[in-house]
Amino acid sequence: xxxxxxxxxxxxxxxxxxxxxxxxxxxxxxxxxxxxxxxxxxxxxxxxxxxxxxxxxxxxxxxxxxxxxxxxxxxxxxxxxxxxxxxxxxxxxxxxxxxxxxxxxxxxxxxxxxxxxxxxxxxxxxxxxxxxxxxxxxxxxxxxxxxxxxxxxxxxxxxxxxxxxxxxxxxxxxxxxxxxxxxxxxxxxxxxxxxxxxxxxxxxxxxxxxxxxxxxxxxxxxxxxxxxxxxxxxxxxxxxxxxxxxxxxxxxxxxxxxxxxxxxxxxxxxxxxxxxxxxxxxxxxxxxxxxxxxxxxxxxxxxxxxxxxxxxxxx
Ligand code: F6P
Numbered sequence: 001x002x003x004x005x006x007x008x009x010x011x012x013x014x015x016x017x018x019x020x021x022x023x024x025x026x027x028x029x030x031x032x033x034x035x036x037x038x039x040x041x042x043x044x045x046x047x048x049x050x051x052x053x054x055x056x057x058x059x060x061x062x063x064x065x066x067x068x069x070x071x072x073x074x075x076x077x078x079x080x081x082x083x084x085x086x087x088x089x090x091x092x093x094x095x096x097x098x099x100x101x102x103x104x105x106x107x108x109x110x111x112x113x114x115x116x117x118x119x120x121x122x123x124x125x126x127x128x129x130x131x132x133x134x135x136x137x138x139x140x141x142x143x144x145x146x147x148x149x150x151x152x153x154x155x156x157x158x159x160x161x162x163x164x165x166x167x168x169x170x171x172x173x174x175x176x177x178x179x180x181x182x183x184x185x186x187x188x189x190x191x192x193x194x195x196x197x198x199x200x201x202x203x204x205x206x207x208x209x210x211x212x213x214x215x216x217x218x219x220x221x222x223x224x225x226x227x228x229x230x231x232x233x234x235x236x237x238x239x240x241x242x243x244x245x246x247x248x249x250x251x252x253x254x255x256x257x258x259x260x261x262x263x264x265x266x267x268x269x270x271x272x273x274x275x276x277x278x279x280x281x282x283x284x285x286x287x288x289x290x291x292x293x294x295x296x297x298x299x300x301x302x303x304x305x306x307x308x309x310x311x312x313x314x315x
Contacts, residue, residue, distance in 0.1 A: 001047070001093040003061040004035035004068070004100040007248060008120040008134025010256035012055040012062055014095050017264025018118075019047045025272050030087065034064045035096075036071035036103060039080040042087075056257060059137075059249045061095075071103055077110055084113045091271035097121030097132065098296075101279060105296045114276025116267045117292060120260070122248055124171040127298040128290035129281030133263065136255040138165070138247045139175050145243055146180040150213060156237070157210040159201060159230065163223045163242040164215060170302060172247075173217035178310040183212040185310055188219035189302050198233040205236060262287050 001018050003011050015031065022029050029047045032038035045051070045063075055062050070076040084092065091114040094104045101117045108115050119126040122138035142164050153160045162182075166172040170187030177185030183204055186192060204212055214230075216223050223240055231238040252260070259282065266280045266287045279295040281288050 001029060001063070001095065002032040002035060002039060003063045003065045003120070004094060004096040004103065005065060006097065006121060006123075007060050007065050008097070008122050008132070009059040009137035009248070009250055010133035010252035010260040011065075011095055011120050012052075012058050012060065013252055013257040013260035014118050014120060014133055014264050015047075015062060016052040016056055017261045018093050018095075018268060019052045020049045021265055021268040022271075023049050025268065027091075027268070027272075030089070031063045035066040035100075036068040036076070036080065037066050038063075039083050040068070040070055040076055042083045044087075057251050059251055065096075067099075077107055080107055081111045084111055089113050091116065091276065093118060093267050093271070095120050095133075097123060098125050101126065101292060102296050105292050108277050108292060114271055114274065115278075115292065116270050116276060116289075117279035117295070118260075118263045118267050119279060119281060122172060123166050123169055125167065125169040125300055126279065126281070126295060127300040128279050128288075128295040129283065131259060131282050133256055133260045134248075134252065135172070135175075136259075137250060137253045138172060139179065140253055141247050141250055142172070142176045142243050143179050145246070146176065146213065146215070149241055150180070150211075153211040153213060158237045158239055159212040159214065159234075161214045161216055161223050161227050161230070161238065161240045163218055163240065165244070165247050166217045166219060168219040169300075170217040170219065171300075173215050174302060174306055174310060177215035178306060178313065180213060180215065181313065182215040182310075183209065183314050184214040185314075186214065186216040186220045187302070188217055190307070194229065194233075198230060201230060201234045201236060205234070
């Protein structure tokens with residue numbers, strides 16, 4: 001097992017699940033350290049049910065993680081295949097996001113080890129699952145912060161731009177924006193005209209909404225510049241708040257823990273049935289699996305219904 005890429009709250013719950021469920025099936029489990037780096041350098045720790053006691057409620061990952069440029073080169077992938085072979089590893093559980101699964105797909109072409117992906121990322125951008133581990137926690141963390149910012153916005157009659165994470169995708173921003181009641185949500189997937197944006201801010205003021213929240217995904221571009229432009233073009237006091245890495249940390253919500261445990265269960269089941277090159281997921285309240293290649297090659301789309309609803313509720 002390995003956790004790779006950006007950490008997400010609930011990764012520890014997934015580690016715990018994999019270890020305990022696999023041990024119950026008499027598998028031996030090794031946890032590789034610091035993402036793909038641990039598989040390149042053959043750095044691992046054997047994990048038994050007792051090794052994962054007390055981690056269920058903790059954010060981050062006890063195995064540590066990293067972004068690993070060496071794994072993006074052929075030589076790095078070759079070293080990983082050597083580690084898998086020398087330790088006689090039959091199955092590899094990769095806990096991570098989109099980037100991690102693209103790496104896993106490259107690797108799958110070079111090894112007989114069965115690979116199963118468990119989607120864990122605050123970005124929720126993995127095709128094949130409606131939700132990734134950590135997403136719900138990140139949404140809740142951001143919502144708690146933004147509710148506080150709303151107090152200042154209302155009291156001082158200001159407009160706030162709040163930048164949230166999500167890399168090039170807007171899944172986080174859309175769900176956060178809808179649940180904080182943002183007046184405007186800016187997403188990389190939805191083109192917007194600056195003039196129209198200024199107009200909406202002016203109109204809101206004219207109809208009595210003296211304060212406002214604009215939730216912007218980090219992928220839309222420079223929010224600092226945008227804040228200045230809105231201020232100049234609407235004669236409104238505008239402030240920017242970038243929530244940043246706090247969204248990635250903290251205790252996983254019950255929902256993220258549950259998802260992690262369910263995903264771990266299916267991942268181990270797949271391996272025990274000798275099925276590999278799969279990614280587990282949640283679809284229509286059921287735990288499913290999709291082909292690793294399909295997950296990597298297909299772009300997940302935004303929920304149009306959420307988009308429609310967010311617009312409707314912001315009036
Ligand atoms: O993929 C998770 C994420 O937190 C993104 O939302 C963000 O763009 C990125 O990771 C930040 O990456 P890093 O930790 O390498 O700065």
